Amino acid sequence: MNLSNLLDDRRTLIDSALNYYLPGEEEYPRNIHRAMRYSVFAGGKRIRPLLTLLTAELFTPDWKRALPAACALELIHTYSLIHDDLPAMDDDDYRRGRLTSHKVFGEGMAILAGDALLTLAFELLTDKSNKFSEFDSSYWQYVDPGTKLNVIFEIAVSAGVKGMVGGQVVDLESEGKCIDVETLEYIDSHKTGELVMASIRIGALLAQAGEKDLHRLTLYGRLLGRAFQIVDDLLDVEGNEEKMGKARGMDAKKEKATFISLRGIAEAKVRRDQLYSQALKELDYFGNKAAPLQEMTRFILYRDY
Amino acid sequence: MNLSNLLDDRRTLIDSALNYYLPGEEEYPRNIHRAMRYSVFAGGKRIRPLLTLLTAELFTPDWKRALPAACALELIHTYSLIHDDLPAMDDDDYRRGRLTSHKVFGEGMAILAGDALLTLAFELLTDKSNKFSEFDSSYWQYVDPGTKLNVIFEIAVSAGVKGMVGGQVVDLESEGKCIDVETLEYIDSHKTGELVMASIRIGALLAQAGEKDLHRLTLYGRLLGRAFQIVDDLLDVEGNEEKMGKARGMDAKKEKATFISLRGIAEAKVRRDQLYSQALKELDYFGNKAAPLQEMTRFILYRDY
Numbered sequence: 191m192n193l194s195n196l197l198d199d200r201r202t203l204i205d206s207a208l209n210y211y212l213p214g215e216e217e218y219p220r221n222i223h224r225a226m227r228y229s230v231f232a233g234g235k236r237i238r239p240l241l242t243l244l245t246a247e248l249f250t251p252d253w254k255r256a257l258p259a260a261c262a263l264e265l266i267h268t269y270s271l272i273h274d275d276l277p278a279m280d281d282d283d284y285r286r287g288r289l290t291s292h293k294v295f296g297e298g299m300a301i302l303a304g305d306a307l308l309t310l311a312f313e314l315l316t317d318k319s320n321k322f323s324e325f326d327s328s329y330w331q332y333v334d335p336g337t338k339l340n341v342i343f344e345i346a347v348s349a350g351v352k353g354m355v356g357g358q359v360v361d362l363e364s365e366g367k368c369i370d371v372e373t374l375e376y377i378d379s380h381k382t383g384e385l386v387m388a389s390i391r392i393g394a395l396l397a398q399a400g401e402k403d404l405h406r407l408t409l410y411g412r413l414l415g416r417a418f419q420i421v422d423d424l425l426d427v428e429g430n431e432e433k434m435g436k437a438r439g440m441d442a443k444k445e446k447a448t449f450i451s452l453r454g455i456a457e458a459k460v461r462r463d464q465l466y467s468q469a470l471k472e473l474d475y476f477g478n479k480a481a482p483l484q485e486m487t488r489f490i491l492y493r494d495y
Numbered sequence: 496m497n498l499s500n501l502l503d504d505r506r507t508l509i510d511s512a513l514n515y516y517l518p519g520e521e522e523y524p525r526n527i528h529r530a531m532r533y534s535v536f537a538g539g540k541r542i543r544p545l546l547t548l549l550t551a552e553l554f555t556p557d558w559k560r561a562l563p564a565a566c567a568l569e570l571i572h573t574y575s576l577i578h579d580d581l582p583a584m585d586d587d588d589y590r591r592g593r594l595t596s597h598k599v600f601g602e603g604m605a606i607l608a609g610d611a612l613l614t615l616a617f618e619l620l621t622d623k624s625n626k627f628s629e630f631d632s633s634y635w636q637y638v639d640p641g642t643k644l645n646v647i648f649e650i651a652v653s654a655g656v657k658g659m660v661g662g663q664v665v666d667l668e669s670e671g672k673c674i675d676v677e678t679l680e681y682i683d684s685h686k687t688g689e690l691v692m693a694s695i696r697i698g699a700l701l702a703q704a705g706e707k708d709l710h711r712l713t714l715y716g717r718l719l720g721r722a723f724q725i726v727d728d729l730l731d732v733e734g735n736e737e738k739m740g741k742a743r744g745m746d747a748k749k750e751k752a753t754f755i756s757l758r759g760i761a762e763a764k765v766r767r768d769q770l771y772s773q774a775l776k777e778l779d780y781f782g783n784k785a786a787p788l789q790e791m792t793r794f795i796l797y798r799d800y
Contacts, residue, residue: 213656213657219661219664219665219668221664221668222656222660222661222664223656226656269610273606273607273610276603276606277602278601278602278603278606279603279606296583297583298581298583298584298667299664299667301578301581301583301584301606302578302660302663302664302667304610305574305578305609305610305613305660306655306656306660308610308613308614309613309651309654309655309656309660310651310655310656312617312647312650312651313648313651313652313655315647316644316645316647316648316651317648318644318645318648334640335639335640335641335643335644336640338640338644339621339623339640339643339644340621340623342617342620342621342647343618343621343622343623345617346614346615346617346618346621347618349614350611350614350615350618351518351527351528351531351611351614351615352518355527355607355610355611355614356524356527358607359524359526359527359604359607360524362603362604362607363524363526
């Protein structure tokens with residue numbers, strides 16, 4: 191299997207598992223289930239769950255045991271997008287070429303859909319009946335309870351006020367204001383970086399990676415997380431509008447401080463390239479086994495959508 | 496210690512623990528921490544955490560091990576109030592005599608404060624460093640990981656789309672509409688009932704109650720949960736405005752379907768009284784040990800605020 195096929199294969203698996211975890215659209219009450227599925231299946235790139243699976247795959251052929259945690263991360267990422275798009279936050283009408291949740295289902299339902307997805311993430315990680323042999327994620331049943339608790343803790347900390355929510359708070363408070371590089375770094379590392387880092391660490395934890403490997407991958411995750419947000423900023427200037435499903439130039443329009451507004455495009459690209467090669471260096475240690483993760487890193491940092 | 500003092504003592508303990516778990520107001524970013532604390536310390540009656548502690552106390556002198564889970568339930572209850580009060584939901588400006596979160600901190604921050612509290616609930620339940628000897632909740636460290644996972648599962652299911660969020664969804668969709676008794680029962684049992692029942696079950700789970708006792712307490716919880724919402728509806732008609740910190744008659748004003756709007760006050764009281772005596776009957780089995788829980792049941796169902 192070549193690398194591109196391998197990533198497609200993993201994406202298909204993730205989508206099947208998400209489909210399994212989400213309540214059916216025909217189940218009562220239908221609108222909330224429709225809203226949850228509308229946003230989860232909106233063409234996301236599945237970056238976080240892929241990072242989890244590929245990291246686990248560095249250490250074990252039983253990497254599918256990481257599938258429930260990978261899905262939990264995607265549900266949390268999706269909830270954060272729904273809430274970020276609300277009028278009281280970023281006030282976006284479109285995402286990935288489709289109307290945002292609150293434009294389709296109304297604001298109240300969008301808030302509740304986000305709440306439901308966040309809660310479902312923790313439900314699926316603690317559900318003892320969680321098994322569907324077609325995805326071999328029955329492996330999850332054999333993860334020891336202590337490790338499961340560690341995984342849930344990583345997710346909660348990275349998604350909460352010390353992580354993603356904290357970043358969103360400072361982002362919200364900074365809109366239309368002049369901010370310094372320190373504040374910008376806080377926003378980027380928390381809003382995006384923490385969950386990306388957690389995605390990687392969780393893959394390693396579930397594959398019982400040793401302390402040193404976990405440390406190395408945490409470093410890799412931190413570098414990738416930093417570069418991740420710079421790429422998001424670059425896409426807003428240079429991305430493929432058709433593939434992104436939204437117009438470029440939104441950050442400037444909203445007077446949002448970004449790495450680019452503070453330092454310019456050229457420096458942003460240099461920084462991205464630096465972080466890319468530093469991140470790859472951390473993967474070198476793992477040799478050929480890390481090829482899929484290297485390819486994923488390249489995809490994340492040099493995509494045009 | 497008489498019963499009223501005992502409840503006060505437990506409340507003080509719960510508040511101290513909540514204070515321990517919540518980030519300090521002076522920590523960066525301050526506004527979100529202020530918003531989280533503003534709503535958690537807004538004079539709540541701590542009904543859910545009290546139910547957890549008193550249920551655990553039926554079975555073990557080590558009931559303090561249930562304190563972290565009790566706090567998690569209160570954080571989740573508080574998040575649900577913040578989101579319910581938003582303009583896109585119930586649009587309430589006051590709660591317990593104070594401005595609601597979004598009136599003080601803005602809508603965006605209120606949404607994020609709710610998100611943060613929900614996430615913190617799962618963080619504190621999985622935090623290995625969770626111990627503060629002054630509350631003896633270091634006991635929590637000795638709860639076996641499998642039981643912790645069961646507790647987290649109960650909380651996630653009862654708070655999520657199969658529980659509280661599902662009830663809120665149907666409530667939101669029913670506003671201004673004529674609904675039948677079945678729909679109303681769905682709203683009440685899900686929006687309020689599920690988390691109340693979970694509060695009780697979790698106390699029993701953490702005290703290693705046997706299957707039969709757990710079954711009995713689940714029944715008690717279901718009866719109490721049903722009566723709980725009827726009492727909420729009664730308070731909106733007959734409650735003490737000063738102690739409630741809000742005006743009566745809001746349900747009627749919003750044309751909200753309640754047990755009272757469908758069946759009238761007299762029938763609501765009869766139903767409450769029936770449920771009360773049925774609930775007490777389930778507690779009879781536990782004899783004198785259940786006196787605090789009986790007193791709590793009476794308080795919940797016959798309060799005027």
